[in-house]
Amino acid sequence: xxxxxxxxxxxxxxxxxxxxxxxxxxxxxxxxxxxxxxxxxxxxxxxxxxxxxxxxxxxxxxxxxxxxxxxxxxxxxxxxxxxxxxxxxxxxxxxxxxxxxxxxxxxxxxxxxxxxxxxxxxxxxxxxxxxxxxxxxxxxxxxxxxxxxxxxxxxxxxxxxxxxxxxxxxxxxxxxxxxxxxxxxxxxxxxxxxxxxxxxxxxxxxxxxxxxxxxxxxxxxxxxxxxxxxxxxxxxxxxxxxxxxxxxxxxxxxxxxxxxxxxxxxxxxxxxxxxxxxxxxxxxxxx
Amino acid sequence: xxxxxxxxxxxxxxxxxxxxxxxxxxxxxxxxxxxxxxxxxxxxxxxxxxxxxxxxxxxxxxxxxxxxxxxxxxxxxxxxxxxxxxxxxxxxxxxxxxxxxxxxxxxxxxxxxxxxxxxxxxxxxxxxxxxxxxxxxxxxxxxxxxxxxxxxxxxxxxxxxxxxxxxxxxxxxxxxxxxxxxxxxxxxxxxxxxxxxxxxxxxxxxxxxxxxxxxxxxxxxxxxxxxxxxxxxxxxxxxxxxxxxxxxxxxxxxxxxxxxxxxxxxxxxxxxxxxxxxxxxxxxxxx
Numbered sequence: 001x002x003x004x005x006x007x008x009x010x011x012x013x014x015x016x017x018x019x020x021x022x023x024x025x026x027x028x029x030x031x032x033x034x035x036x037x038x039x040x041x042x043x044x045x046x047x048x049x050x051x052x053x054x055x056x057x058x059x060x061x062x063x064x065x066x067x068x069x070x071x072x073x074x075x076x077x078x079x080x081x082x083x084x085x086x087x088x089x090x091x092x093x094x095x096x097x098x099x100x101x102x103x104x105x106x107x108x109x110x111x112x113x114x115x116x117x118x119x120x121x122x123x124x125x126x127x128x129x130x131x132x133x134x135x136x137x138x139x140x141x142x143x144x145x146x147x148x149x150x151x152x153x154x155x156x157x158x159x160x161x162x163x164x165x166x167x168x169x170x171x172x173x174x175x176x177x178x179x180x181x182x183x184x185x186x187x188x189x190x191x192x193x194x195x196x197x198x199x200x201x202x203x204x205x206x207x208x209x210x211x212x213x214x215x216x217x218x219x220x221x222x223x224x225x226x227x228x229x230x231x232x233x234x235x236x237x238x239x240x241x242x243x244x245x246x247x248x249x250x251x252x253x254x255x256x257x258x259x260x261x262x263x264x265x266x267x268x269x270x271x272x273x274x275x276x277x278x279x280x281x282x283x284x285x286x287x
Numbered sequence: 288x289x290x291x292x293x294x295x296x297x298x299x300x301x302x303x304x305x306x307x308x309x310x311x312x313x314x315x316x317x318x319x320x321x322x323x324x325x326x327x328x329x330x331x332x333x334x335x336x337x338x339x340x341x342x343x344x345x346x347x348x349x350x351x352x353x354x355x356x357x358x359x360x361x362x363x364x365x366x367x368x369x370x371x372x373x374x375x376x377x378x379x380x381x382x383x384x385x386x387x388x389x390x391x392x393x394x395x396x397x398x399x400x401x402x403x404x405x406x407x408x409x410x411x412x413x414x415x416x417x418x419x420x421x422x423x424x425x426x427x428x429x430x431x432x433x434x435x436x437x438x439x440x441x442x443x444x445x446x447x448x449x450x451x452x453x454x455x456x457x458x459x460x461x462x463x464x465x466x467x468x469x470x471x472x473x474x475x476x477x478x479x480x481x482x483x484x485x486x487x488x489x490x491x492x493x494x495x496x497x498x499x500x501x502x503x504x505x506x507x508x509x510x511x512x513x514x515x516x517x518x519x520x521x522x523x524x525x526x527x528x529x530x531x532x533x534x535x536x537x538x539x540x541x542x543x544x545x546x547x548x549x550x551x552x553x554x555x556x557x558x559x560x561x562x563x564x565x566x567x568x569x570x571x572x573x574x
Contacts, residue, residue, distance in 0.1 A: 016293070062561075222517045262561070269553045274549070275547055
């Protein structure tokens with residue numbers, strides 16, 4: 001290691017990721033969380049929330065593209081989309097690449113995140129100019145409750161880890177609201193956890209998903225910034241059979257344009273569980 | 288972090304992975320390298336070579352299974368296999384699951400690694416009892432030169448990183464020897480680098496691969512122990528068209544039995560490059 005300022009995320013008791021900060025741009029605390037922004041040599045600018053690395057400007061597409069383009073491929077329509085969290089505008093930017101999205105609402109709990117993003121992640125926040133985007137400050141779970149029934153085509157839940165701070169977002173009560181707000185062909189995607197250090201989070205989530213969603217799949221995507229480099233999303237739909245991988249076709253990706261991390265074969269791989277995990281998750285997976 | 292002994296690998300100037308060692312079992316130096324063995328809470332026992340995390344007992348299959356089962360799927364025969372390096376016996380154990388492998392030679396440079404493995408990774412080293420395995424101590428590059436021409440079905444190069452210590456193994460001279468030793472339907476696989484922190488290693492390797500092999504593909508597999516969690520292998524064959532992904536069929540995996548990390552869809556994904564990488568690598572890839 002060279003001398004310098006090294007920043008570790010909270011990680012666990014037995015491991016940590018360290019990055020050398022070239023420059024610390026922000027180090028503060030909002031009403032909701034600790035927030036830090038720093039520049040690194042290899043992953044660009046990093047946003048850190050409550051001591052967890054959240055997102056980096058280099059390789060951002062590995063997280064943001066699947067979060068946007070997988071659910072939008074499988075939803076029956078793409079008119080009305082809601083992002084819960086996502087105040088860094090990273091996912092929003094990719095959702096707005098879809099010309100058939102007419103309305104995108106971003107409901108971020110912490111207004112400070114929005115300010116930080118406008119200042120330090122301005123390339124992403126630039127998508128605010130798109131008139132299809134409405135930014136709201138507030139509790140996403142409450143917002144969904146107030147949405148007219150069957151009004152949303154896709155709900156993208158891009159929050160801090162649901163096994164720590166955002167645990168209210170993996171409950172029967174929350175999923176019931178999501179299902180009510182989704183149109184019949186609507187889809188939800190939500191960040192969950194990796195399958196090594198936080199595997200136990202899956203055993204909390206899967207039974208709740210099973211009880212509530214007619215169809216769902218874990219999707220493990222490569223996220224180089226996160227420990228183990230492989231992070232899991234929960235993809236769920238209102239209609240059985242609608243999570244059809246072939247919807248992420250080359251034609252679909254070409255239509256979006258400029259997609260950096262996804263191919264149909266890569267997505268098919270992300271949606272295929274390693275056999276050891278398939279076995280562990282089997283009690284809750286669709287047969 | 289809890290208090291305790293934290294061990295970082297060499298990583299780069301801007302990042303590091305830290306593991307808390309529950310117990311340090313070995314810390315020494317052979318004629319060739321520094322060697323450390325320690326136990327961790329989440330990844331089991333870790334072997335560290337020249338300050339790089341090399342392998343862990345938990346999640347070992349993510350590295351060892353693709354290294355063994357991908358080339359053996361695509362080789363025309365599986366009778367005679369050579370492992371260069373691999374003194375931890377991790378790959379050997381998986382190769383020997385193939386009943387049609389008649390002869391497996393493991394050529395390890397550093398005899399101390401073999402001793403360490405027998406002591407601290409005895410579950411893996413137990414495969415030494417298999418009469419099909421011959422263990423040799425020596426320089427793998429020299430050994431290949433002495434192999435009869437067209438005698439090997441698969442060459443598996445499981446060494447320390449070729450962009451540091453093992454750079455002699457990514458040269459025209461070495462690949463020429465490999466090609467000479469391979470049977471016409473023979474296949475090579477070799478560990479290279481990730482595509483973020485060590486991406487430059489690929490730009491050294493790809494032109495050499497291009498000059499020498501009739502067919503080759505990068506394969507990016509998830510390896511949770513390594514920084515970024517996604518590491519690249521070079522898969523190469525003597526015959527154009529032979530790197531046919533469909534050879535890794537469910538029937539093939541079922542025949543091996545007990546495969547933990549591979550499905551046909553996962554392998555197809557590992558062999559599909561993200562578009563941004565496909566573009567960067569395009570000058571050297573097969574059209």
